[in-house]
Amino acid sequence: MSTSRSLPALDPGRPVVEQLRERVAAMERKPATQPIATLPGLASLVPLHAGATYAVDSASLALALAAGASQAGEWVGFAGCADFGVEAAAELGIELSRTVLVPDPGEHWLEVTAALVDVLRVVVLRPPARVDERTAGILDSRLRTRSGVLVVHGDWPRVEARLSIEESRWRGPASGSGHLQERHARVALRRGARPPRQAELTWPGVQRADSDVDRRVREIRKASG
Numbered sequence: 001m002s003t004s005r006s007l008p009a010l011d012p013g014r015p016v017v018e019q020l021r022e023r024v025a026a027m028e029r030k031p032a033t034q035p036i037a038t039l040p041g042l043a044s045l046v047p048l049h050a051g052a053t054y055a056v057d058s059a060s061l062a063l064a065l066a067a068g069a070s071q072a073g074e075w076v077g078f079a080g081c082a083d084f085g086v087e088a089a090a091e092l093g094i095e096l097s098r099t100v101l102v103p104d105p106g107e108h109w110l111e112v113t114a115a116l117v118d119v120l121r122v123v124v125l126r127p128p129a130r131v132d133e134r135t136a137g138i139l140d141s142r143l144r145t146r147s148g149v150l151v152v153h154g155d156w157p158r159v160e161a162r163l164s165i166e167e168s169r170w171r172g173p174a175s176g177s178g179h180l181q182e183r184h185a186r187v188a189l190r191r192g193a194r195p196p197r198q199a200e201l202t203w204p205g206v207q208r209a210d211s212d213v214d215r216r217v218r219e220i221r222k223a224s225g
Helices: 016-028 059-071 086-092 106-119 133-146 212-224
Strands: 053-056 076-079 099-102 122-125 149-153 161-171 182-190 197-203
Touching: 053 059, 053 133, 059 076, 059 086, 059 122, 059 149, 059 161, 059 182, 076 106, 099 106, 106 122, 106 133, 133 149
Parallel strands: 053 149, 053 161, 076 099, 076 122, 122 149
Antiparallel strands: 161 182, 182 197
C-alpha cells in the first residue's frame, strides 16, 4: 500500500499503529448515521452519511464526493483508481497530505478496501470486476462499524444513492488556442425506485449552476436597479 505523501499529521514520537488504533476507536464511537462533510454544491442534492455507500459513473463525481470530507480535515482514500488525477483532486480542495492512494490493489482489492475503511472517513473504490451481494455485504458491515463512507465508481448491488452525469459541456476560448475554464454538467440522483432528481453543477469548484430562470431574474433586477 502506498500513500500520496507521508503522514505529517501523525505524531512522529508515537507508534503509527497506536495512533491509527485510536482513530479507529474514535470512529467506532460516532453514530453510523452522522452526516459527513459534503461540498456545498452537492450537499442539498446528496448529503453524505456515515455507514452508507454511494455509486457514481465518473471519476469527477467520485472526487467531488470525497472533497468535502477532505476539506473538513478528514483522511480519504482511493483504491483501484489508476487514473487518479492529482491536479483535479487538488483543484477540488482534496488535501493530498491526508490522501491514501492504492492505484492497483489487484486480486486483494476487497482486503485493501476493508483496511482503508477501517481508518479513513471516505474511501473511493473502482472495483476490478462485478461485485456480488455477499462481497458488498462485507464492506457494508465494515462501514457501519467504522462510520465511514464508500463511494463506488461503477456498479454496486446496494447503495444509498447513485449519481450520474447526463450531460456535460465545457466553456473556454471561442476559437484558437487556450485553456478550458469551466465544466458544466447535469447530474442525476437516483434513490431506489423514486423519480430521479437533477441538478446543474459547474466544475472546478462543483457549485450549483444558475438556471436560465435564475439568470433572467438577476438580469431584470440589475436592469431595474
